[in-house]
Amino acid sequence: MPRTVDAEQRRRELGEAVWRVIRRDGVPGASVRNVAREAGTSMGSLRHWFTTQDDLLRFAMTLVAERARARVVAVLAASDTVDDRGLRALEEVLPLDEERRAETEVWLALTARALVDPRLAALRDASAEDLLALCALVLREPGALRAGLDPGLEAERLYAVLDGLAVHALTRPAALPADRARQVLAAHLEALRDTR
Amino acid sequence: MPRTVDAEQRRRELGEAVWRVIRRDGVPGASVRNVAREAGTSMGSLRHWFTTQDDLLRFAMTLVAERARARVVAVLAASDTVDDRGLRALEEVLPLDEERRAETEVWLALTARALVDPRLAALRDASAEDLLALCALVLREPGALRAGLDPGLEAERLYAVLDGLAVHALTRPAALPADRARQVLAAHLEALRDTR
Numbered sequence: 001m002p003r004t005v006d007a008e009q010r011r012r013e014l015g016e017a018v019w020r021v022i023r024r025d026g027v028p029g030a031s032v033r034n035v036a037r038e039a040g041t042s043m044g045s046l047r048h049w050f051t052t053q054d055d056l057l058r059f060a061m062t063l064v065a066e067r068a069r070a071r072v073v074a075v076l077a078a079s080d081t082v083d084d085r086g087l088r089a090l091e092e093v094l095p096l097d098e099e100r101r102a103e104t105e106v107w108l109a110l111t112a113r114a115l116v117d118p119r120l121a122a123l124r125d126a127s128a129e130d131l132l133a134l135c136a137l138v139l140r141e142p143g144a145l146r147a148g149l150d151p152g153l154e155a156e157r158l159y160a161v162l163d164g165l166a167v168h169a170l171t172r173p174a175a176l177p178a179d180r181a182r183q184v185l186a187a188h189l190e191a192l193r194d195t196r
Numbered sequence: 197m198p199r200t201v202d203a204e205q206r207r208r209e210l211g212e213a214v215w216r217v218i219r220r221d222g223v224p225g226a227s228v229r230n231v232a233r234e235a236g237t238s239m240g241s242l243r244h245w246f247t248t249q250d251d252l253l254r255f256a257m258t259l260v261a262e263r264a265r266a267r268v269v270a271v272l273a274a275s276d277t278v279d280d281r282g283l284r285a286l287e288e289v290l291p292l293d294e295e296r297r298a299e300t301e302v303w304l305a306l307t308a309r310a311l312v313d314p315r316l317a318a319l320r321d322a323s324a325e326d327l328l329a330l331c332a333l334v335l336r337e338p339g340a341l342r343a344g345l346d347p348g349l350e351a352e353r354l355y356a357v358l359d360g361l362a363v364h365a366l367t368r369p370a371a372l373p374a375d376r377a378r379q380v381l382a383a384h385l386e387a388l389r390d391t392r
Contacts, residue, residue, distance in 0.1 A: 026312040028224040105311055111367065112308035115301055116222040121367075128368055150383075156364075156372065157380050163363055164356030171307065171317075172324055176352065184353050187346075191387065 014039055014049055015063035018056060019106050027113045032056055057120055061110045064103045065127040068093050072134060086138035087189055090162055093131065094185070095170045096178040104170045135159045139192065146194045154192060161188045210235055210245055211259035214252060215302050223309045228252055253316055257306045260299045261323040264289050268330060282334035283385055286358055289327065290381070291366045292374040300366045331355045335388065342390045350388060357384050 017039035021030045031053055036043045050056040071092040075085060082088075095104035107127075114121040136155040139145045145154060162185070169181040176184075213235035217226045227249055232239045246252040267288040271281060278284075291300035303323075310317040332351040335341045341350060358381070365377040372380075 023311070026309065109308045109311060111363070112305045113222065114367070115219070115305060124367065128364070128371075132371070153380060153383055156376070157357065157384060160360030160364060160380060161353065161356045162360065164358065164360030167307070167359055167363065168324070168352075168356060171310070171320065175324075175328070180352070184349060184356060187349055188353060 011049065012063075014046070015060060016102075018060040018063075019102050022060060022106050022109055023102065027057065027109050030056060030060075054117065054119065057110060057113060057117070058123055060106055061120060061123045061127070064107050064110075065123070065130065068100075068103060069130065076137075084186075086141050086144060087186055089134065090138060090158075090185060090189075091182060093134075093162065094166055094178075094181055096181065101170065104166050108167065108170060131162065132156070132159050135162065138189075143194045144189070145192055149192060158188065158192075161185065207245065208259075210242070211256060212298075214256045214259075215298050218256060218302050218305055219298065223253065223305050226252060226256075250313065250315065253306060253309060253313070254319055256302055257316060257319045257323070260303050260306075261319070261326065264296075264299060265326065272333075280382075282337050282340060283382055285330065286334060286354075286381060286385075287378060289330075289358065290362055290374075290377055292377065297366065300362050304363065304366060327358065328352070328355050331358065334385075339390045340385070341388055345388060354384065354388075357381065 014035070018030060018035050021034050021038050025034065032043055032046060032050065035056060036046055039046075050059050072089045075089045075092060079085065092100070093104075095101040110120060111124055114124040132155060135158040136151065139151060139154055139158065145151060165176070165181050165185060169176045169178070210231070214226060214231050217230050217234050221230065228239055228242060228246065231252060232242055235242075246255050268285045271285045271288060275281065288296070289300075291297040306316060307320055310320040328351060331354040332347065335347060335350055335354065341347060361372070361377050361381060365372045365374070
């Protein structure tokens with residue numbers, strides 16, 4: 001199917017239907033049949049996008065990564081003069097509003113599923129490499145990393161903070177509401193800065 | 197069933213059979229029937245422990261938390277003179293060997309399942325409270341936390357590092373082998389210390 005505006009719109013709507021089914025029924029309930037019912041369409045009309053449950057789950061995982069990546073790129077491109085754009089870029093992958101909460105929930109469900117699904121694991125791993133690279137990029141902003149700190153180790157540590165906060169803000173929203181998650185991430189970046 | 201040594205041994209063996217099935221077949225494959233087959237026993241003989249898949253998954257989650265907690269308590273009790281016992285206690289919940297890797301894999305699978313299973317979510321939340329309390333405890337060791345740092349925020353940040361490393365060491369073992377995960381955690385604790 002050509003990537004026209006309509007096709008992109010349709011792809012996004014289907015992705016959201018998949019996410020709703022995963023969030024409501026879990027990964028085992030996300031069959032092509034249930035997604036067709038959720039999207040109000042026939043199974044045949046879904047065959048441009050996916051024909052098996054495995055395809056469907058990869059489609060859902062790809063959309064999570066694409067949408068998060070698009071927001072991160074938009075933040076990074078918006079200005080090169082804003083001090084906290086690193087923080088704002090990283091916040092795009094935390095579940096701080098309903099859209100990102102949906103993505104994080106699907107990401108967590110599919111990350112677990114990938115433990116027993118090697119093709120899904122390949123997508124998960126590519127997305128992890130992207131996020132580690134984003135962490136490294138944020139730490140290369142002017143003044144972001146104090147002299148004496150190891151950039152590779154600090155990128156891994158920042159990535160751990162980011163995914164740990166993602167899991168906790170998702171599963172412990174009362175203990176870690178959006179403002180608190182943001183505050184912990186900001187404190188981490190602040191602790192790394194060159195404050196001379 | 198009385199908690200005799202034999203009963204404890206049997207409980208542990210069954211838990212490990214449940215874990216093997218979850219790790220091999222995923223949560224949907226972890227039926228009472230499949231666990232009975234894996235454990236080489238009848239479904240009837242399992243009824244002391246669990247009768248439904250939901251029970252079985254709670255049994256598996258409880259065992260993960262119990263075993264990790266027992267190791268943490270043993271490390272903390274071993275000595276009050278060892279400088280790095282906080283680090284060593286936290287390492288007990290990272291997937292740094294095959295036993296802890298099995299636990300972390302089951303924990304991740306059940307954490308995702310808990311998104312659509314409120315009773316499992318209650319167990320997950322209790323375990324999260326335990327781990328946050330462990331992080332807070334580690335930061336109350338003498339000299340562990342520099343003056344001026346906020347203990348509550350630092351406990352949340354340390355817990356994020358810990359769970360982020362757990363997910364990454366599990367899903368990205370080539371990028372984050374045991375030594376590297378240990379090194380990142382140690383660097384985090386070192387950065388918080390009062391080094392006067």
